Amino acid sequence: MDYPKLRPVNVFPVQTSGQTMVCLQDPHNVSEKTLFLPPALYFIVSHFDGSHSILDIQAEYMRGSGQFLYREKVEEIIQQLDENLFLEGDRFQEALNQVEERFRKASMREALFAGKSYEPDPERLRAQLDGYFVGPQGPGPLGAPANQNGLQGLIAPHIDYQRGGFCYAHAHRELWERGASRTFVIFGTAHHPMEHPFCLTRKDFLTPLGRLEADQSLIDGIQSCCPYDLFGDESTHRSEHSIEFQCVFFRYLFPEPHPIKIVPILCGSFQEAIAKGVSPLEVEPIRQFVDALKKTLQAYPADVCYMASADLAHLGLQFGDPEGMGEYGLRVLEAEDQEMLGWVEGLDPEGFYRSIMKNQDRRRICGFPAIYTMLNVMEVRRGKLLKYGQAFTAETQSVVSFASLAFYR
Secondary structure: OOOOEEOOOEEEEEEEOOEEEEEEEOOOOOOOOEEEEOHHHHHHHOOOEOOOOHHHHHHHHHHHHOOOOOHHHHHHHHHHHHHOOOEOOHHHHHHHHHHHHHHHHOOEEOOOOEOOOEOOOHHHHHHHHHHHHHOOOOOOOOOOOOOOOOEEEEEEOOOOHHHHHHHHHHHHHHHHHHOOOOEEEEEEEOOOOOOOOEEEOOOEEEEOOEEEEEOHHHHHHHHHHOOOOOOOOOOHHHHOOHHHHHHHHHHHHOOOOOOOEEEEEEEOOOHHHHHHOOOHHHOHHHHHHHHHHHHHHHOOOOOOEEEEEOEEEEEOHHHOOOOOOOHHHHHHHHHHHHHHHHHHHOOOHHHHHHHHHOOOOOOOOOOHHHHHHHHHHOOOOEEEEEEEEEEEEHHHOEEEEEEEEEEEO
């Protein structure tokens, strides 16, 4: 640990007890700890990059603060971060191997974010979700289902419920009123690197409101039509929230023992297409998967509903921009997002892609792969924007935008 290296973690400022602190969270959920560091301590930790020795860190601290930093203090910080699994090294690697082995052996994908991002108790969770429908920006309480079969697909956010729950409610109310399928093909967004652009899992998804069964026949059919291994990145499903958050709403709408089946698909980065300036369908692994999915679903005897779990832009200091977002920037962002979503409403995946490529994805549209893939698979006649929203964080002058859309035959 003479050259300590911080793992890739989520880092963002927070206000606690009137003080500005820097929060560290593990996006892989290997460590269940959340660390809050005062600015002086974060200055030290920010030099844990694997290239600074302890002596280098002492020198940087002296230059930055004019104060001497004892070696023992740096070693104490290193030890605490290592014990909490925030540093690269043998301790973290052993813990990672253990959690991935438990996931591999498990028959179900556990509700990892219950008690963290939403209520773990079923009754409190139902009350929490109720509030998103009847709240100020919600669509209103659920009415009687129309028993229509016109709905074919949806886009809903995957931002945390506290900031975007009302927008989830708009999509899921439309599902309740206009959907008839009980098999859901979910295009989740993978927030971590994967070897291939898509990955599947055969595991059922557990929620506090019940289990959702994975449709084994559909999943096996997709793999049989795809020339590469769609389970090589399966461990990514363990810590990814984008599919779990939709499953919670599905079980809220259709309580057990109502039979619901899902096909959980994580969509990785399409950066190769962006870097080359070509259509994603010109990237062979992407085209192969889209073809395999379409072929499998065309032979499937039952109706399916598609769901893209997708956020939109990520801008501001928190995401590495040199300047924060102000009121004018938020208005410009909304106009740009609305223009982009016009291509989605118009069922034009290549137009959607070109709108992102205009500035080389400057807005960091993280749901782009999920939305693009769904548009290429669905056979629908029209799309409709249901709700648009922005989650602005004043401390970091940063924003995440999101929307709910519906697609009909």
